[in-house]
Amino acid sequence: MATLSACASPPWPNPDSPNSNPNPNFLPDQSQTLDFDSLMPPQPESPPPNHHHSPDASPPESSPSPPPPSxxxxxxxQDQACFAAAADNGFRIYNCDPFRELFRREFDGGGIGHVEMLFRCNILALVGGGPNPQYPPNKVMIxxxxxxxxxGELSFRAAVRGVRLRRDRIIVVVEQKIFVYNFADLKLVQQIETVxxxxxLCAVSQLSDSLVLACPGLHKGQIRVEHYAQKKTKFISAHDSRIACFALTLDGQLIATASTKGTLIRIFDTDHGTLxxxxxxxxxxxEIYSLAFSSTAQWLAVSSDKGTVHVFSLKVNSSIPEQEKSQSSSNSDAAITPSSSSRSFIKLKGVLPKYFNSEWSVAQFHLQEGSHYTVAFGLQKNTVIILGMDGRYDLKKLLHAVIDSYSVYLRCCRFYCNT
Incomplete structure (x- = not known):
């Protein structure tokens, strides 16, 4: 059972308060270049040379440099405007576009295994990790x-596997259970059993008037969707294999799922469970690493261990205002059209095997195979942001009428040194 520790004696900040939600008093970097040397603990100064040492004395051994952080x-x-990097010596927060470090916190070698932001406010959720965890891995530190x-802290009997934040909820994932708390008072709202x-794995909608939570069900390949406003639960049999990854739209009306096979991605209506x-x-x-919808639910990005990020054009509707959709479409969101080769396959639908009738990505980005990449859509129209566990940051743009594997390189850099 989770408990609120005695260290939460100060008044609890209300995430719905306008004073706690705007851009906080971050401590920004004064330059665009990351100072990796500051990650290292200060080295002791070498003593002055002793000119009277014995000729038999061996020269002093230099102390080995500590390994760089990982x-x-x-x-x-929640709005893909920032991202957080947890490391074995603390955490850092970055702005996505323009790319720059906002602030960092280091804990004298204590590791952070999970960091979750609440939009751009001053409240974060931390879980200890790495060889020397800063906090116990079974606690969520506020x-x-x-x-x-x-x-404040939330304690559990098992190691914490994930944390998700909304302005009004904290969701904590352990091995076979999910806990849902009110953010304002940390009262437990619900416990959910999972495989x-x-x-x-867990996803939650972010619109204030739509609270939808998705998590694995009790059976292989099953997704459980909680609609809190309607007070109903929907189970979706998404795949025959185990669920590997899923993502919700901002309003929670659509969910994209992938199985451990990683060949097909399916998009369902969460209200009725319709494919x-x-x-x-x-x-x-x-192995699918991440799935991400664009803000208008017109695009879906997928990253995998094959070193590729695929972008698919969606033909489904979300509750995004029609004015925003039409404006986005007029700015080239709908400018990508099927190629002539794709249209020729449509004529043979029902004749060729299902593989040839599949809907393929409209754009691909090729990266280093084997690296773990997380993907999201940028605030600029038709831009994709790719983060690598090797410290790589990529900002890429889709062309207006490109098909298959064409993209525009905008920016690539390393935001973290771990080699």
Whole structure:
């Protein structure tokens, strides 16, 4: 059972308050270049040379340099404007576009295995991790960066696998259970049983008037969707294999799912559990690392261990205002059209095997195979942001009428040194 520790004696910040939600008093970097040397603890100065030492004395041995920090976890905030990097010596927060470091916190070698932002406010959720965890891995620490300390904690009997934040909820994932809390008073709202969930899979909508939570069900390949406004639960049999990854739209009306096979991605209506669209990443099995909808639910991005990020055009509707959709479409969101080769396959639908009738991605970005990449859509129209566990940051743009594998490189850099 989760408990609120005595360290939460200060008044609990209300995430719905206008004073706690705007851009906080971050401590921004004064330059665009990251100072990796500051990650290292200060080295003791060498003593002055002794000119009277014995000729038999051996020269002093230089102390080995400490290893550079390693990234343990990467996550975007709720509107993909920022991202957080947890490392074995603390955490850092970055702005996505323009790319720059906002602030960092280091804990004298203590590791952070999970960091979750609440939009751009001063409240974060931290979980210890790495060889020397800063906090116990079975606790979620509520960090107030204005005060520079933890103001509360949630304790569990098992290691925490994931955390999700809304302005009004904290969701904590352990191996076979999910806990839902009110943010204002940390009261437990619901406990949900799941299949073994070592990845901490969970997704929650972010619109204030739509609270939808998705998590693994009690059976292989099943998704459970909680609609809190309607007070109903929907189970979706998404795949025959185990669920590997899923993502919700901002309003929670659509969910994209992938199985451990990693060849097909399916998009469902969360209200009725109806399969709306099926797209194909490839023919060979792959591990899906992340799925991301664009803000207008017109695009879906998929990253995998094949070193590729695929972008698919969606034909489903969300509750995004029609004016915003039409404006986005007029700015080239709908400018990508099927190629002539794709249209020729449509004529043979029902004749060729299902593989040839599959819907394929309209754009691909090729990266280093084997690296773990997390993907999201940028605030600029038709831009994709790719984060790598190797410290790589990519900002890429889709062309107006490109098909298959054409993209525009905008920016690539390393935001973290871990080599």
């Amino acid at each position: 990234i343990l976890y990467l996550s975007f905030n 960090w107030d960066d204005h005060q520079g300390r933890c103001i 073994p969930n070592p990845k901490g 709306l669209q099926e797209v194909r990443r490839g023919a060979n099995a792959a």
